[in-house]
Amino acid sequence: MRNSSYTRITGLLFIVCLAAVFLLNLILPDKTFSAVENRVLQALPSFSISKYMEGRYETKLENYVNDQFLFRNTFIRIKSAADVTEGKLEANGVYRCRDHYLMEEISTPNKHFVYTKNALRQFSRQYSDVKMYFLLAPNAANILSDKLPATVRMADQNSYMDSFLSDLRSFGYTTIDVRDAFRKAKEDTQLYYRTDHHWTSDGAYLAYRTAAKKIKLDTKTAYDGYAVKNDFRGTLCSKSGFVNGRDDAIKIYLPDSRQNYRNSVIYYADTKKKTTHFYQLDNLKKKDAYTVFGGSNHPMYTIQTPGTEDRTLLLIKDSYANSFIPFLSRNYRRIIVVDPRYFFEDIGDLINAYKVDEILFLYNANTFFQDDSLEMMLSD
Incomplete structure (x- = not known):
């Protein structure tokens, strides 16, 4: 009898716990961003027949349930702690590598990547009078593959990049490939953070100088680099x-103090705030100190610069661009920055309203091959 009562009580408690978790998942507001994983979380997808038939709705719905699950970050921490205790080389897609590096797994193009390519092709045709450039940045596990554990074999990011960049050129884009420059510099320059998935300011500056040759930008401006934080994790x-x-x-680059330059003016459309600072130094005290580069995520903002060339650039980007943007301020009179993850307006209206001369796409390969926000924006 006692065992039977115990079993019934245990079963009832289990059902109550499941029901409580289910109800809390329904009631609690969705989260938009994970600071632990530094990525945008899946929002509740809208239903349409076309998305359902293509399989996109089911995929997004599954991702939504996984991303919004109650106590998700707590479960991630518990799993990570267990992996560390067991001495594993990998935890949550991150590997312990030589010379104190942590590196993310190489992402492969998801099954919806073809839609992104089709959207880019159509976008190029629609705005054929606008010069278009695409910089797809390699990730640390690609350039620094010699630091990976000997037993680890990752996907060949170079083959995916080569194929995609070839497609872009056939669409009419000018592609900017920084891989050769990075391979030559990696022994003398720290191109990626050891504890973060972004490139460093030195990596961003090398990428800028490489891009400048393709876009024909003046690189005469001298910069001084300053370390503003030495304990970034x-x-x-x-x-x-x-x-x-x-x-x-964490290092920031500033124009040589001996040169008399005026500041740029940055206007954030979502908060209606202005600033003259590319670097938000107060953010160095935050957990994610990388937000020193431009602060939090914004759907769209404009930069009015002291540049002498009357050129307007539309920059469509992910977070790799944040440490790259300050260098562009010496080459364009106006820069419009758009993050497709948060921008839900008509991109064509921006192009026409600001009389855009050039468009630069800047993404890291891991994010780009898995993200469908660009396709959604360009297809609207």
Whole structure:
């Protein structure tokens, strides 16, 4: 009898717990961003017959349930702690590598990537009178593959990049490939953070100088680099739970103080605030100190610059561009910055309203091959 009562009580408690979790998942507001993983979380997808038939609705709905699950970050931390205790080399898609590096798994193009390519092709045809450039940045596990554990074999990011860049050129885009420059510089320059998935300011500056040759930008402006934080631990530490024993330095680049330059004026449309600072130094005290580069995510903002060339650039980007943008301020009179993850207006209205001369897409390959927000924006 006692065992029977115990079983019934246990079963009832289990059902109550499941019901409570289910109800809380329905009631609690959805989260839009994960600081632990440094990525946008899936929102509740809208239903349409075409999305359902193509399989996109089911995929997004599954991602939505996974991303919005109650206590998700707590479960991630528990799993990470267990992986570290067991001495694993990998946790949550992050690997412990040589020379104190943590590196993310290489992402492969998802099954909906073909829609993104089709949208880019159509976009190029629609605005054939606008010069279009595409910089697809390689990730650390590609350029620094020699630092991966000997037993780890990742996907060949170069083959995916080569194929995609070839397609872009056939669509009429000018492609900017920084891989050769990065491979030559990697022994003398820290191109990626050890604890974060972004490139460093030195990596961004090298990418800018490489891009400048393709876009024909004046690179005469001299810059001085300043370390503003020496104990940075990025999102790969938080995501994996690995403590690699080596902090990173965050560096900012400023025009040579001996040159008399006026400041740019940055206007954030969503908050209706203005600033003259590309670098938000107060954010160095935050957990995600990488937000020193431009602050939090914004759907769209404009930069009015002191540049002498009367050129207007539309920059469509992910977070890799944040440390790249300050260098462009010496080459364009006006820059319109758009993050497709948050921008839900008509991109054509921006192009026409600001009389855009050039468009630069800047993404890192891991994010780009898995993200469908660009396709949604260009297809609207």
